[in-house]
Amino acid sequence: MDRYRNNAFAVEALVRDTEVHRDVYVDPEIFELEMEHLFPNSWIYVGHASQLAKPGDFITANIGRQPVLASRHTDGAIHVFYNRCPHKGVKIASEPCGNTGKFFRCPYHAWSFKTDGLLLAIPLKKGYEGTGFGDARANEGLSRIRNVVVYRDFIFAQLNDNGVSFADYFGESLSTIDNMVDRSPEGKLAVVAAPIRYMHTCNWKMLVENQTDTCHPMVAHESSAGTAVKVWKREQGDSTETPMAVQLYGPFMSPYEFYEQSGIRIWPNGHGHTGVANSIHSNYSDIEGYLGQMVAAYGEARAHEILGDVRHNTVYFPNIMVKGAVAILRNFIPIAVDKTLVESWVYRLVGAPDKLYERALMYNRFINAPTSIVGHDDLEMYERAQEGLKSNGNQWVNLQRLYEAGEQADVTAVINGTSERQMRNQFHAWAKFMTIDMDKRVEAAE
Amino acid sequence: MITEKNITDFIYREADLLDTMQWQAWLDLFHPEGRYWMPLEWQQQDPVLQPSLMYEDLLLLKVRVERLAGERTFSQKPKSRCHHLLQAPQIVACDPEAGSFKARTSYIYSETRGDMLERFSGWASHDLVQVDDGLKIKLKRVDLVNFDAPFGNIQLFM
Numbered sequence: 200m201d202r203y204r205n206n207a208f209a210v211e212a213l214v215r216d217t218e219v220h221r222d223v224y225v226d227p228e229i230f231e232l233e234m235e236h237l238f239p240n241s242w243i244y245v246g247h248a249s250q251l252a253k254p255g256d257f258i259t260a261n262i263g264r265q266p267v268l269a270s271r272h273t274d275g276a277i278h279v280f281y282n283r284c285p286h287k288g289v290k291i292a293s294e295p296c297g298n299t300g301k302f303f304r305c306p307y308h309a310w311s312f313k314t315d316g317l318l319l320a321i322p323l324k325k326g327y328e329g330t331g332f333g334d335a336r337a338n339e340g341l342s343r344i345r346n347v348v349v350y351r352d353f354i355f356a357q358l359n360d361n362g363v364s365f366a367d368y369f370g371e372s373l374s375t376i377d378n379m380v381d382r383s384p385e386g387k388l389a390v391v392a393a394p395i396r397y398m399h400t401c402n403w404k405m406l407v408e409n410q411t412d413t414c415h416p417m418v419a420h421e422s423s424a425g426t427a428v429k430v431w432k433r434e435q436g437d438s439t440e441t442p443m444a445v446q447l448y449g450p451f452m453s454p455y456e457f458y459e460q461s462g463i464r465i466w467p468n469g470h471g472h473t474g475v476a477n478s479i480h481s482n483y484s485d486i487e488g489y490l491g492q493m494v495a496a497y498g499e500a501r502a503h504e505i506l507g508d509v510r511h512n513t514v515y516f517p518n519i520m521v522k523g524a525v526a527i528l529r530n531f532i533p534i535a536v537d538k539t540l541v542e543s544w545v546y547r548l549v550g551a552p553d554k555l556y557e558r559a560l561m562y563n564r565f566i567n568a569p570t571s572i573v574g575h576d577d578l579e580m581y582e583r584a585q586e587g588l589k590s591n592g593n594q595w596v597n598l599q600r601l602y603e604a605g606e607q608a609d610v611t612a613v614i615n616g617t618s619e620r621q622m623r624n625q626f627h628a629w630a631k632f633m634t635i636d637m638d639k640r641v642e643a644a645e
Numbered sequence: 646m647i648t649e650k651n652i653t654d655f656i657y658r659e660a661d662l663l664d665t666m667q668w669q670a671w672l673d674l675f676h677p678e679g680r681y682w683m684p685l686e687w688q689q690q691d692p693v694l695q696p697s698l699m700y701e702d703l704l705l706l707k708v709r710v711e712r713l714a715g716e717r718t719f720s721q722k723p724k725s726r727c728h729h730l731l732q733a734p735q736i737v738a739c740d741p742e743a744g745s746f747k748a749r750t751s752y753i754y755s756e757t758r759g760d761m762l763e764r765f766s767g768w769a770s771h772d773l774v775q776v777d778d779g780l781k782i783k784l785k786r787v788d789l790v791n792f793d794a795p796f797g798n799i800q801l802f803m
Contacts, residue, residue: 395685395696396796397797422712427705556694569698579719
């Protein structure tokens with residue numbers, strides 16, 4: 200208890216050059232500190248502006264475990280608030296999304312707030328006259344989160360008022376979001392349906408690490424992707440066209456050499472992506488009419504440049520993954536030290552053929568659903584790790600693959616695609632954003 | 646001539662094959678063009694351009710069945726088992742002339758693995774067609790009452 204609170208040195212000591220201590224995955228105090236430090240100091244994905252198309256539209260979300268509410272104000276601005284009434288703390292909105300009209304109204308005592316969060320009215324207002332209510336915190340309305348950036352319709356927020364700026368935090372990593380949005384002939388994405396939700400009984404970081412773990416697919420997914428390839432070979436008969444489903448499963452069985460040459464790019468602050476030269480998404484069939492639309496919109500050269508950048512998984516530290524080529528975003532929402540809610544969203548590329556959306560939806564249910572056999576393979580590994588890490592035999596997790604002495608942190612680099620350097624990159628950022636506002640030392644225990 | 650009793654018997658047998666893990670015999674109940682669909686929306690209409698939990702043809706169902714027995718299928722070590730508790734099927738359409746039949750069956754489904762047991766409630770809708778003297782599944786649609794909740798692994802068939 201309180202081994203790590205206000206003890207930045209102890210937290211930093213959990214991350215070594217080539218290994219991390221198991222407490223980062225299993226210790227409840229570390230999880231609490233992630234909620235108090237790591238998540239507030241980071242820029243966290245809240246939602247997509249297409250979910251807030253009209254004034255009065257709102258969505259609810261969580262930043263770490265903090266319930267938040269985002270709304271579109273009458274002037275078109277997007278605001279993010281802590282989702283609680285300033286009166287008694289009742290959540291202002293409880294649905295995932297909706298339209299509140301001209302104002303939010305607390306269901307408990309009918310305090311109402313404009314969609315920019317300002318207090319609009321209180322019933323029996325005269326009861327507050329002469330009480331000094333003008334100076335009360337409650338008079339300010341909904342507590343607004345100051346640091347909110349909408350980047351190409353992606354809404355991010357940072358709870359810490361004095362944290363690293365959005366531009367410094369993400370830097371060049373935003374190029375993956377750019378590429379995903381540019382894949383729409385109109386340069387626009389839209390959320391048109393709910394995400395697939397999948398509960399994982401494991402620490403959230405296991406999921407994040409797995410996104411750039413290229414040495415597991417041909418092993419852990421032999422049972423799913425390997426079986427899909429095998430069954431198709433047996434059943435295909437005279438068919439010359441590989442079905443979309445087999446095109447999606449097949450590349451998971453690519454050999455180590457494929458992943459080695461496809462490369463990993465790392466960026467400062469824990470961001471990075473697999474699939475630099477090419478990726479498992481490179482060889483899907485062309486979709487009729489799409490290239491023509493892209494050329495018409497962007498010109499020949501630019502259209503090919505956009506479609507030729509087929510990144511695999513981009514981790515935006517700490518807890519989302521963007522798959523630009525398939526237009527999917529996975530949000531790894533921490534619930535407890537051993538519990539993570541995964542919400543996998545598919546964006547519709549506005550103006551593009553339906554077939555692209557059909558393929559993205561298929562990919563999402565094949566890989567990211569509680570009914571997905573690839574998901575079953577992965578979750579089994581995470582659960583076994585969550586159990587296995589209780590072992591006292593060895594308290595360290597090894598992340599040494601392709602480590603080089605003197606490796607620089609917070610740099611941009613392209614490296615061998617089977618390196619675990621992106622995981623090391625994440626843990627460097629983890630230690631940084633955990634301790635950036637933490638006391639350096641504690642007094643010796645009495 | 647297919648009767649209403651043939652339809653209900655078929656649905657009970659289907660559940661029994663799943664509960665007794667006779668996977669191949671279960672697959673044999675499907676029409677070659679048959680589909681297994683688990684929607685992700687209330688009264689969902691479109692399995693292709695709206696998100697679903699599953700929408701699988703016979704090829705993909707075969708992959709699942711073969712995977713369950715795979716030597717390196719670690720999520721099946723230990724193996725899952727399931728139990729269907731069905732209400733009497735409601736016959737929605739019975740048209741022997743056209744050879745097409747529909748039924749809707751309310752159920753409680755349990756899936757267990759190791760020490761865990763998860764329970765689900767919903768409705769199964771069967772679109773059946775007559776092939777020779779028997780019935781085949783054209784579409785089995787599984788609507789969970791809480792389709793939008795975040796589940797852990799669902800590895801077998803409802």
